[in-house]
Amino acid sequence: MSGHSTYEPKTAVERWIDTRLPIIRFGVDLMDFPTPKNLNYWWTFGGILAFCLVTQIVTGVILAMHFDPSGTGAFSSLQGIMRNVDYGWLIRYIHTTGASMFFVAVYIHIFRGIYYGSYKAPRELLWLIGAAIYLVMMATAFFGYVLPWGNMSFWGAKVITSIVGAVPVIGPSITTWLVGGFTVDAPTLNRFFSLHYLFPFIIAALVGLHIWALHVPGNSNPLGVDVKSKSDTVPFHPYYTVKDGFAIALFMILFAVFVFYMPNALLDTDNNIPANPLQTPAHIVPEWYLLPYYAILRAIPDKLSGVIALAGAIACIFALPFLDTSRVRSMRYRPQAKLYFFIFVVDCLVLGFCGAHEPNEQVIPGLTTFNLLDSDLNTYVWLSRIAAAYYFVYFLVITPILGLRETPLPVPESISSPVLSHPAAPPAGATASPEKKG
Ligand code: HEM
Structure with missing residues (x-):
């Protein structure tokens, strides 16, 4: 960790431990960590994500005690x-709802990072580790979705593993190795269970690296300016332990609403039917959090090109720190970037919306206005093509070019200066006005 340690061992036992394994010092330094004093509630999602990870691991381990991973x-x-x-129902519903809540939190965390330029120097590695966590999260969620061995689990596994098969030369061998045979069957379930148990611990290890990479440069903040002096920061505890704790409590209310009042809202009814290789579900759709990628995959008729677009969409997230040319970190001072960013957020929602519908469905029955080139293609296909195009244009064209061309608004000199330069603030160095004596 960067910075100077504030820990002083008080007892002989503490001194003894500190000279051998400075674990108490490590904990105290984490709690005392100087954190920018202007972090808003968007910065509480890191803590919320840690809460989600622990919840998923604890409930998952209990479920595994009673689960039979055989066909x-x-x-x-x-x-x-x-x-x-x-209470098996409760543990299971916390786990299934928890997967969705985890993705809600991670998407907010990622969009926060993009808006406030949190990925910019010196936090590129922090971002790359985060993107790796996101990738492993998607794989874990996919493996988990297969485990109930319902009909959607089975057909979802078929579709996703066949995507890998589209990779030239090595694709078919990788698919055979992944599914444990020539088609999705009991061995697939068995190895997906093994990987689903393993991956959360890989995520936990990556989160450790993520927090380490965060503690070297320290947090960024909504203004995007670097910490200049000690007066720009407050100790992590109690200021942010309390704020994060409050945010986690609010998040738990939303979580509980889903667990207790609509536990099946985010699940697919087809998964209440046992896996049946002879009966394809009417609509094969992944979970909501993967829908935007599914829309990108299907936007291109050629399978291999679709797979390349899908991989490219994820690669853009990894490449973001190296695509952004702006010298200003926070979009608070980049009005044009802000506009394109909000279009990007809507674009991702549109992609998700398109991913949830079959390409041969029509948004408004009978509306075929967009069927300009191919009469078999309907509005959803065109909508997902436009949305997929904007997705790539945002990362590959707008982000690099806008950073060079736009004129940002004046950025404050330090975290404290916008407060101190406020007309209502006392002049620098002055103390609060003395109370009037009656
Ligand atoms: C299990 C998943 C994750 C956990 C537990 C986690 C945890 C955290 C925590 C505790 C923080 C500090 C508080 C905060 O800024 O919210 C943080 C910051 C950050 N995270 Fe994550 N994170 C996760 C996933 C991700 C992902 C997927 C990305 C990006 C692709 C990411 C990018 C960042 C960045 C750039 C920061 C620095 C924010 C700043 O100081 O401006 N994280 N993360």
Whole structure:
């Protein structure tokens, strides 16, 4: 960690431990960490994500005690968890809802990072580790979705593993290795269970690196200006432990609403039918958090090109720190960038919306105005093509060019200066006005 340690061992035992394994010093330094004093609530999502990760691991380990990862037993063992295991329904619903809540939090965390330029120097590695976490999260969620061995699990696994098969030369061998045979079957379920158990611990290790990479430069902040003096910061504890704790409590209310009042809202009804290789579901769709990528994949009719676009969409997130040429970090001072950013957010929602619908569905039945080139293609296909095009234009054209061309608004000199230069503030160096004596 950067900076000077404030820890002084007080007892002989503490001194003994400190000279051998400075673990108490490590904890105290984390708590005392100088944190910019102007962080807003968007900065509480890192803590919320840590809460989600712990929740998923704890509930997942308990579920695994009762789950049977075999082709014949998986579906019925989940029925057993829901009906026979004490509070099994609660543990399962926390785990399934938790996956969605985890993605809600991670998307907010990523969009916060983009808006405030948190990925810019010297935090590029912090961002890259974050992007790696996101990738492993998507894989973990996919493996988990297959485990109930319902009909959507089965067909989802078929579609996703066939995507890998589109890679020239090595693709088919990788698919065979991944599914454990020539088609999705019991061995697939078994190895997905193994990987689903393993990956959260890889995420946990990456989160450790993420926090380490955060503590070297320290947090950025909504103004995007560097910390200039000690007066720009406050210790992490109690200021941000309390603020993060409050945000986690609010987040838990939303979480509980889904767990207790609509636990199946984010699940697919087709997954209540056991896996059936002879019955393809009417709509094969992934979970909501993967829909934008699914729309990009399907926007291009050629399978391999679709797979390249999908991989490219994820690669753009990794490349962002090296695509952005702006010298100003926060979009608060970049009005044009802000506009394109908000269009980008809407664009991702549009992609998600398109991903949820079949390409041969029509937004408004009978409306075929966009069928200009190919009469088989409907509005959703065109909408997803336009949205996918903007996605790439945002990263590959707007972000690099706008950074060079736009004129940003004046950026404050330090974190404290906007407060101190406010007309209502006392002049620098002056103390608060003395109270009037009656
Ligand atoms: C399990 C997932 C994750 C956890 C537990 C996590 C945790 C955290 C924590 C605790 C912070 C400090 C508080 C805050 O700024 O919110 C942070 C900051 C940050 N995270 Fe994450 N994170 C995760 C995923 C990601 C992802 C997917 C990305 C980007 C692709 C990312 C990028 C960043 C960046 C750039 C910062 C620095 C923010 C700043 O100071 O301006 N993180 N993360």
